[in-house]
Amino acid sequence: MTRCLDESDIVMVEEGFTTKDVLENLLLEVDQTGNREPFFVADLEEVVKKHLRLLKALPRIKPFYALKCNRSKGVVQTLAGLGAGFSxxxxxxxxxxxxxxVPAERIICASPCKQLSLIKYAASQGVQLMTFDNEVELGKVARSHPSARMLLCLATDDSRSSTHLSIKFGATLKTCRHLLETAKEMKVEVVGISFHLGSSCPDPQIFTQSIADARLVFEMGAEVGYKMHLLDIGGGFPAFEESRGRFEETSAVVNSALDLYFPEGCGVEIMAELGRYYVDSAFTLAVNIVAKKEVTLDQVSSEDEDPGGKKSFVYHLNDGVYGSFGSVIFNNACPIPILHQKPSPDQRLHSSSFWGPTGDGLDRLAEGVDLPELHVGDWLVFENMGAYAVPPSASLSSGPPARIHYAMSRVAWEAVQLLWGKLLHTEEEEEEGRESACTPLSCGWEITDSLCAAPVFAPASIM
Known part of the structure; x- marks a missing residue:
C-alpha cells in the first residue's frame, strides 16, 4: 500500500512563504548552534504544483518520475502519494x-543496458516493464525474466539537449525491424516504444519527429506480429519556473503530435519519464566558506586579469562536485552563487573562484565571478539545485551528504493528503475489483476530479 510523507518530516509554512524565508529561519538557527554544515531546502509544494501542471497541460500522459535525477525520500514519497509511476x-x-x-505496475526498469542481477531482482519484485535497444539485452531478458514486457528504445536527435543520451542509448530506425524479429524469435514480448530527448530539450519540434518515428516502428511491430500499445516519450521538458512559457509551447507540440500519430482511442497508452522537470527548481542549497586565499595575477587565467588592479580570491566551500554539486560533472552545470548577506552598493567587486573541499583538480564549482570580498564562515546560496545534486550517501567530499529540510504550506499538504487518500481508495477498490468513483477536491487549489484519477497508472500491457 502506498505510504505518503509524514507531517513530522516537513517544515510547515504559511501560505505565501518562499524558500528564501525558510532558508533565513534555518540560517538563524544555524548561527545559534554553530553547525555550519551544508543543507538543502526542498520546496515539496513546487513538486506538487509541477505534477498538477503536467496533468493539466498533457492530460493523456501518465508521468513516471526518473529517480536517477534525485532519489531523496521526500520527493519519492510525495510523488508516490500523488500516484506517479517511477523509472x-x-x-x-x-x-x-x-x-x-509503490506497486510493481507503477515501476519501469528503464536502463537499456542492465546488469543481470538487476534483471533478476526486477523479476523477483514483479516488475515487468523494461527497455532494450540491442540483441544482447534481449538474450539476457529471455533467459532471466521471460515474463518481462519490453519497450524498444529509439535513438533520437538530441544534438541540442544539454545531455546527449543517443550517443550510447537507442536503436536507429534501420535496426528496429531486425530487433523486433529477433525478439519474436526469442519469444520476448515487446509492448511498445520509448525514446528520450535528454534534459531540457530546447526545440519542441524534435518531439514531433520522434513521435513520428515511433509510429513507423509501431507499424513495423504490427508486420512482425506484435500488437504494441504503449508509448514512452521520455523527458526533456523545461525545468525552471522562468521557462514556463516554453513548457506550455512544448506541451502544445507534444499534444498535436500525439493527436496526429497516436489519436485518442487508438489503443495506445502514453507515458513519460521526467526527472529534472519535477525537482530542479524545488531545491536550494546553502554552503559555507571554509577557506580563502588571495592569488596573484600569475596564478589566475588571463581572462581574470584586470588592469585596474582588482584582486582575485579563491574560496573553498564545505561541499563540492563529489557531493551536492555533482551536476557540474554530470550535466556541465554552471552554478551561480548568491550572497546570503546582501552587499552594500559601494563595495568593490573582485574576481572570485569557488572550489569544493577536496584536493582534486576537478572539484571546481565556479570561477571568474565578480563579487565583494568574502570571508570564512560566510554563507552562499545556490538555487535550482534539485537535479543530479542530492548524493545518496557519504562520498569523496569527506563528509555526510547535505541534510534536506522539506517545506510545504498547510494548503499544499492538505491537497496532497486528499489526493493520496483518493489514490488509496482507488487502490483498495481495484484490489476488490470495483470501479473507482472520484469526486472533486475542495482544498482551495485548482484541482478537479479528473486529476485525482489520472496519475494512477497500471499499463494494460503488463496487467
Whole structure:
C-alpha cells in the first residue's frame, strides 16, 4: 500500500512563504548552534504544483518520475502519494520505491543496458516493464525474466539537449525491424516504444519527429506480429519556473503530435519519464566558506586579469562536485552563487573562484565571478539545485551528504493528503475489483476530479 510523507518530516509554512524565508529561519538557527554544515531546502509544494501542471497541460500522459535525477525520500514519497509511476535504473532505486509501497505496475526498469542481477531482482519484485535497444539485452531478458514486457528504445536527435543520451542509448530506425524479429524469435514480448530527448530539450519540434518515428516502428511491430500499445516519450521538458512559457509551447507540440500519430482511442497508452522537470527548481542549497586565499595575477587565467588592479580570491566551500554539486560533472552545470548577506552598493567587486573541499583538480564549482570580498564562515546560496545534486550517501567530499529540510504550506499538504487518500481508495477498490468513483477536491487549489484519477497508472500491457 502506498505510504505518503509524514507531517513530522516537513517544515510547515504559511501560505505565501518562499524558500528564501525558510532558508533565513534555518540560517538563524544555524548561527545559534554553530553547525555550519551544508543543507538543502526542498520546496515539496513546487513538486506538487509541477505534477498538477503536467496533468493539466498533457492530460493523456501518465508521468513516471526518473529517480536517477534525485532519489531523496521526500520527493519519492510525495510523488508516490500523488500516484506517479517511477523509472528505476538500478536495484537501490527499485528497492526505495518498493519500500514506500509503490506497486510493481507503477515501476519501469528503464536502463537499456542492465546488469543481470538487476534483471533478476526486477523479476523477483514483479516488475515487468523494461527497455532494450540491442540483441544482447534481449538474450539476457529471455533467459532471466521471460515474463518481462519490453519497450524498444529509439535513438533520437538530441544534438541540442544539454545531455546527449543517443550517443550510447537507442536503436536507429534501420535496426528496429531486425530487433523486433529477433525478439519474436526469442519469444520476448515487446509492448511498445520509448525514446528520450535528454534534459531540457530546447526545440519542441524534435518531439514531433520522434513521435513520428515511433509510429513507423509501431507499424513495423504490427508486420512482425506484435500488437504494441504503449508509448514512452521520455523527458526533456523545461525545468525552471522562468521557462514556463516554453513548457506550455512544448506541451502544445507534444499534444498535436500525439493527436496526429497516436489519436485518442487508438489503443495506445502514453507515458513519460521526467526527472529534472519535477525537482530542479524545488531545491536550494546553502554552503559555507571554509577557506580563502588571495592569488596573484600569475596564478589566475588571463581572462581574470584586470588592469585596474582588482584582486582575485579563491574560496573553498564545505561541499563540492563529489557531493551536492555533482551536476557540474554530470550535466556541465554552471552554478551561480548568491550572497546570503546582501552587499552594500559601494563595495568593490573582485574576481572570485569557488572550489569544493577536496584536493582534486576537478572539484571546481565556479570561477571568474565578480563579487565583494568574502570571508570564512560566510554563507552562499545556490538555487535550482534539485537535479543530479542530492548524493545518496557519504562520498569523496569527506563528509555526510547535505541534510534536506522539506517545506510545504498547510494548503499544499492538505491537497496532497486528499489526493493520496483518493489514490488509496482507488487502490483498495481495484484490489476488490470495483470501479473507482472520484469526486472533486475542495482544498482551495485548482484541482478537479479528473486529476485525482489520472496519475494512477497500471499499463494494460503488463496487467
Amino acid at each position: 528505476c535504473a538500478n536495484k537501490t532505486e527499485m528497492a526505495l520505491v518498493k519500500s514506500v509501497g
